[in-house]
Each structure stands twice: as C-alpha cells, then as structure tokens.
Amino acid sequence: MTGTTTAPTGPPTTSVSRTPRQIWRRVQGLLLAVLVLVVAGITLAAVNSDGGHGRLDPRSTDPYGSRAVAELLKDRGVPVDVVTTLDDATGAAGPDTTLLVAGPNVLTPYQRLRLREATDGSTGRTVLLAPGAPAVDLLAPTANAARSVPVAARPAVCDLPAARSAGTADMGGIRYSTDVREATSCYPHDGLPSLLVLPGHGTGDTVLLGSPDILYNDRLDQQGNASLALQLLGSRPHLVWYLPSLTDPSATEGGPAGEDGDDSSDEGVEGESGFIGLIPSGWLWGTLQLALAAVLAAIWRARRLGPLVTERLPVAIRASESTEGRARLYRKANARDRAAATLRSATRVRIAPLLGVSPRDAESPEVLLPALSARLTTPAGDLTALLFGRAPADDAALVRLTTQLDALEREVRTS
Numbered sequence: 001m002t003g004t005t006t007a008p009t010g011p012p013t014t015s016v017s018r019t020p021r022q023i024w025r026r027v028q029g030l031l032l033a034v035l036v037l038v039v040a041g042i043t044l045a046a047v048n049s050d051g052g053h054g055r056l057d058p059r060s061t062d063p064y065g066s067r068a069v070a071e072l073l074k075d076r077g078v079p080v081d082v083v084t085t086l087d088d089a090t091g092a093a094g095p096d097t098t099l100l101v102a103g104p105n106v107l108t109p110y111q112r113l114r115l116r117e118a119t120d121g122s123t124g125r126t127v128l129l130a131p132g133a134p135a136v137d138l139l140a141p142t143a144n145a146a147r148s149v150p151v152a153a154r155p156a157v158c159d160l161p162a163a164r165s166a167g168t169a170d171m172g173g174i175r176y177s178t179d180v181r182e183a184t185s186c187y188p189h190d191g192l193p194s195l196l197v198l199p200g201h202g203t204g205d206t207v208l209l210g211s212p213d214i215l216y217n218d219r220l221d222q223q224g225n226a227s228l229a230l231q232l233l234g235s236r237p238h239l240v241w242y243l244p245s246l247t248d249p250s251a252t253e254g255g256p257a258g259e260d261g262d263d264s265s266d267e268g269v270e271g272e273s274g275f276i277g278l279i280p281s282g283w284l285w286g287t288l289q290l291a292l293a294a295v296l297a298a299i300w301r302a303r304r305l306g307p308l309v310t311e312r313l314p315v316a317i318r319a320s321e322s323t324e325g326r327a328r329l330y331r332k333a334n335a336r337d338r339a340a341a342t343l344r345s346a347t348r349v350r351i352a353p354l355l356g357v358s359p360r361d362a363e364s365p366e367v368l369l370p371a372l373s374a375r376l377t378t379p380a381g382d383l384t385a386l387l388f389g390r391a392p393a394d395d396a397a398l399v400r401l402t403t404q405l406d407a408l409e410r411e412v413r414t415s
Helices: 020-048 067-075 086-092 109-119 133-139 161-166 225-233 281-302 319-332 336-351 359-363 365-375 383-388 395-414
Strands: 080-083 097-101 125-129 143-154 169-178 184-189 192-199 205-209 238-242
Touching (some): 080 086, 086 097, 109 133, 125 133, 143 192, 169 184, 336 383, 336 395, 365 383
Parallel strands (some): 080 238, 097 238
Antiparallel strands (some): 184 192
8 A cells, every 4th residue: 555644633623613713703792792781780880879778768869869858957957867667667756756658558557557556646747658548548547549640840739838838849649638627738639639738636747748759869959849848857856767678577567468458559659669669770770771681682693694604514425325324224233124115115206206196195005006007018026015015034035125126117117
C-alpha cells in the first residue's frame, strides 16, 4: 500500500456542531439584553428607593406616599407616629390625638370592633380613608357608603371651617350619607358628600374621607389639598398614622379575616384597599416590566431569522449502500419475515400505478390481484402467494422470492 495517512489531531466536527465563536454570537444579544434589564432595574431601584415604604406611608417619597404632608405637620408642631398593629393604634388613641386609619377596608371585623371600642366616646378625632360599606357599618354605624365617583376638583359647599378655608380640593371616591343632623357634609356629588364629619359621644368626631388623593405627595400642591389635609389631620396636638399590616397578630383573632364579605373593589376604592393596596407601587411596575421583557423575548425567539437554508450533510451515502446496510441488519437479526414484507410491499406500490390502481388500494388483494391478472396474458404461478404470501422459511426461499418479484415487475412493465 502506497502513501501515508494522517490521524486526525482533534475531535471530528459536523455541520450541526458549533464552534465557541458561533455560540458566543448566538447568545451575546440575549446576554446584553439581560445586562441592560439588570442595570435598569438597579438604577430604578436606587432612584425610587424610599426605604421600602408603600402607598399612603408618611415615610415614603413615592408619588403615592404621604411624606410631604407628614413633614408639613411636623413643621407646625404636630408629631406623626407611624404604627402598624392594632394594639399600638388603640393604645396611642387619646383625647389629644388624631388617629388616621389608612386602610380600614383590610381590617378584619374583630379589628374594626376593637378599634371602634377604643375610639368611641373619645375626645380625639378618627380619620378613615376611603372606608367601604363593611368598614363603615362597624366603624361609623350612623353612616352609609354609596357608589364611588371619579376624583376631581370639587368645591367645598359646606360650613366646615377647614373645608371653607381650603376651598376647591381633589375630592371624590366613595360617597356617604347619614341621618345624623349634627353631621357635616362637604364636597358633594349628586347630593352625596365625599367628606363626612360625624360627631362622637364626647367632644371627638369621626371623619370619613371618600378618597385619600389629597394626602398623596404628587397631589398635595394642587387645589386646596394641602390646606384641607393639614386642617383635618392637625386639629389635635398629636397624630397617629395607622397602617394596617397583614402580619399584625390581631388579624388572626376573632375568626377568619374578611368573614363579613368585605370587598372594597365593589365600592370603587382606587387601589387603596385589599392586598394590592399593600404592595408598593415599585413592585407592581417591576412585575409589569418583567412581563413585557418576557413577551419581547418570546417574540424574538419565535421569529425566523431569514429564509431556510439548506445545509450540506457531513457524509453523502449512496442509496445502494443504504439498501445493503439495511439488508445486512435484517440478515443479522434473521428477520426474513420483515425483509419479505418490505420486498412485497415495495413491489405492490410500484406496479399499482401501472395497473391503474391507487397506492391506497395496493395493499388490498381484492383490488390488486384482479387488475394484475387482467394485465398479464400468461400469469406465472400463484400471484396471491407471491404478493401476499407467508414469510420464506430460509434464505434460499427469500432469494427465490426476490427473483420472482423482480420478474413479475418486469413483465408488468413490458406487457
């Protein structure tokens, strides 16, 4: 043998294997997009970070936080204490205190009853932000909640000094009604007010505010919102800002939470009650951004990057070699039945169009055999046994069957 052969120096490659360079080109776009999302998320978190405080929190600088009004109250000598449990709220309520309940709708019936017992007969003030019908029934039973209306700039139209001094303010939301003659109604819409002041048993009172918009940081400087908020919350020397928490131990006392069917969404409260109202707005925006990124990634991965391209096979195999390889496998497995069935089926499929028989009927002896008999002038042997017979008993019979099938096909083509 002449010539020399050189052994391969590396692993064999095929057209389906990718080089590191190809893999990097494929993933670099995705990695860049992930990096941009991470950097954007960190930047937004750093810019909008306010210590993790949420909506109506007097420590939050978020647009829906309430730090601005809290700072203004402190400048006027009214300290603001933030509490998150019912025990702290009821313990802090007193004759010289304004108790602001930021989420009366998320309180359980047991918590509402305890809160009412602590404030009933007090000389202080209780401010309820957007309480729905179930909350009003327990915390202000002399009033009723009606359907909400959009928040808009509305005139005071009442004799309450704080409202007359503030003038037009962003009011609306849930409206209230009462039969108490001493009650003061302000900022009405269709005859029902969104600010209702109910006198208590002592010198205290309860304020129902249909919407908390006047307390938001981004709305405090509009209309007479700041004046109205400062006068409602600064009427006593001390302000207790109660932010109900789902981790409050009292939420599990007195029966399951929400057993009275409280659903603040039915009252049109604009996102201030229920579980969603307790989630900081930054988390909601972050979830929306992640969902949008997932949709864009799905669209990017689903679209075709240009037309289909034929790919050169790594090895070209001749049909004869493939047939011989399959025959060797049959012989090694001693599968004469499979080999005979394959040969007969191929013959029937090839001669069926020559006999005017559809390929679907080529497997039917009742259709194929009469057409074949009519075509052949001198039928050779038993056509049924030849085309639909049993498997050969040995290799010699298989070779003989192959020869007979080949002769039959040639006769059909020449007849």
